[in-house]
Amino acid sequence: MITLLKKQRLMLVLFTAIIFPFFAQxxxxxxxxERQSSLDGVIRVLKEQYVFPETALKVGEFLLQQEQKGALADITTQEQFAAKVGDLIRQHSGDGHLNLALIAEQGGVSHRLKETDPLKNNNFAFEQARILPGNVGYLKLHKFWQTEEAHKVGHAALVFLSHSDHIVIDLRDSGGGSPQLVLHLVSHFVPEGTLLWEVFDRNGKSTEQIRSLAVPDSELLKTKPLYILQSEELVSAGEFFSYTLQQLGRAIVIGETSAGLAHYTGAAQVNDWLFVRIPMYRPVNPITGTNFEGVGVEPNIRVPAEMALYTALRLANKGS
Incomplete structure (x- = not known):
């Protein structure tokens, strides 16, 4: 990935798209x-870039075994290759972030999933910011977008809620997205300079420490009781938000255990029609010494997702 400023270097690894020409036909x-050469290309990318080198080797060996056994002989189209081999590498690695995609379908090579859901696109996925009974501030977010506009919308929403007595952030229907927006939003709730997570490369070398930022007009938010709602569908950046504030003792997480996708993901081109979305870096929480990859974020209060808001409001109103 391309970086411009040292401070932003690893934050951009996951969320700066590498765009190649669109192959419309x-x-x-x-x-x-070509199936064999494409398989060799996927294996090469895994060996060179996947966050866990040993896992990359095992997955590569498994794919070669499948080819030698004739298990891939029924693949006759590019679409079938991306679907079947993509499923195999996810299953054998246990990594839900790892997948194959067609350049023509995605309009280029990018770590970003193509979104069609209006709730994940409209208003940079900020659906609601309102005051609920009991002076409880409520924010509903469907995705963590990597744009300066999303930062502005998120900041405005939180400042609007800052005079409430409690804050509820609803991520039950949220997908992944940008750790830059996670950093920006988390910084509203913790002191400037707080160590949030550290980033390690595939060789186990620390490459950057991520610390909270100075955010104007956020002092009131730093002391508000905070509840985060999540479901088992919550992934990636949304999980980072929950996990980081939970481990800092700054938020109570309510709902279900999340999906467990923690790694920074980039995109690597295999050939002129195929690319891999591939985890490249491993973020580590300074308090736990690990992350939530493969296990998910465990809620402080476990309830079915549909009961999470009700539970948070009961807690907030009881404490008012």
Whole structure:
């Protein structure tokens, strides 16, 4: 990935798209020789860039075994290759962030999933900011977008809620997204300079420490009781938000255990029609010494997702 400022270097690894030309009329048929070369390309990318080198080797060996056994012989199109081999590498690695995608379908090579849900696109996925009974501030967010505009919208929403007595942030329907927006939003609730997480490369070398930022007009928010609602569908950046504030003792997480996708993910081109979305860096929480990869964020209060808001309001109103 391309970086411009040292301070932003690793934050951009996950969330700066690498865009290649759009292949509008890509041929979908896939002869056996091209299938084999494409498989070799996927294995090469895994060995060179996947966050866990040993896992990359095991997945590569597994794919070669499948090819040798004839298990991939029924793949005759590019679409079938991306779907079947993508499923195999996810299953054998246990990594839900790892997948294959077609350049023509995505309009380029990018770590970003193509969003069609209006709730994840409209208003940078900030759906609601309102005051609930009992002077409880409520924010509903569907995705963590990587844009300066999303930072502005999020800041405005939190400042609007800052005079409430309690804050509820609803991530039950949220997807992943930008750790830059996670950093920005988390910084509203903790002192400037708080160590939030540290980033390690595939060789176990620490590459950057992520600390909270100075955010104007956020002093009131730093002492408000904070509740975060989550479901088992919550992934990636949304999990980072929950996990970071929970481990700092700054928030009570209510709902279900999240999906467990923690790694910084980039995109690597395999050939002129295929690319891999691939985890490249491992963030580590300074308090736990680990992250939530594969296990999810455990809620402080476990209830079905549909009961999470009710539970948070009961707690807030009881404490008022």
């Amino acid at each position: 890509a041929t979908t048929s896939l002869p056996p020789a």
